[in-house]
Amino acid sequence: MYRRxxxxxxxxxxxxALALGTAGTAGTAEAAGPGFYARSHHASYAxxxxxxxxxxxxxxxxxxxxxxxxxRPDVYxxxxxx
Numbered sequence: 001m002y003r004r005x006x007x008x009x010x011x012x013x014x015x016x017a018l019a020l021g022t023a024g025t026a027g028t029a030e031a032a033g034p035g036f037y038a039r040s041h042h043a044s045y046a047x048x049x050x051x052x053x054x055x056x057x058x059x060x061x062x063x064x065x066x067x068x069x070x071x072r073p074d075v076y077x078x079x080x081x082x
Contacts, residue, residue, distance in 0.1 A: 039080045041068065048076040055080070 039055070042048040048065035055063070059080040068075035 035081050036079045037082065039063075039078045042076045042078065043074065045076050048078050052078050052080070 039059075040048075040051055042051060042065070045065055052063040052065065059082055062081045064079050065076045066079065067073050068077050
């Protein structure tokens with residue numbers, strides 16, 4: 001009986017921790033939309049676009065570049081769709 005209660009509490013605690021842990025990072029993923037994944041980071045927009053074009057054979061023509069964060073405008077993220 002105690003094992004089942006302990007297992008249920010551990011499961012609930014893990015689910016709560018995962019929900020809280022992903023809440024802070026959900027903003028970036030939601031900005032890209034469902035199905036997009038951050039592939040790489042680049043120092044300029046032109047470098048990011050070049051990496052996107054170089055990898056078109058792998059992820060197709062659906063990709064885009066955007067600034068990493070308003071506090072870090074010098075870093076661009078390449079978002080791809082697999």
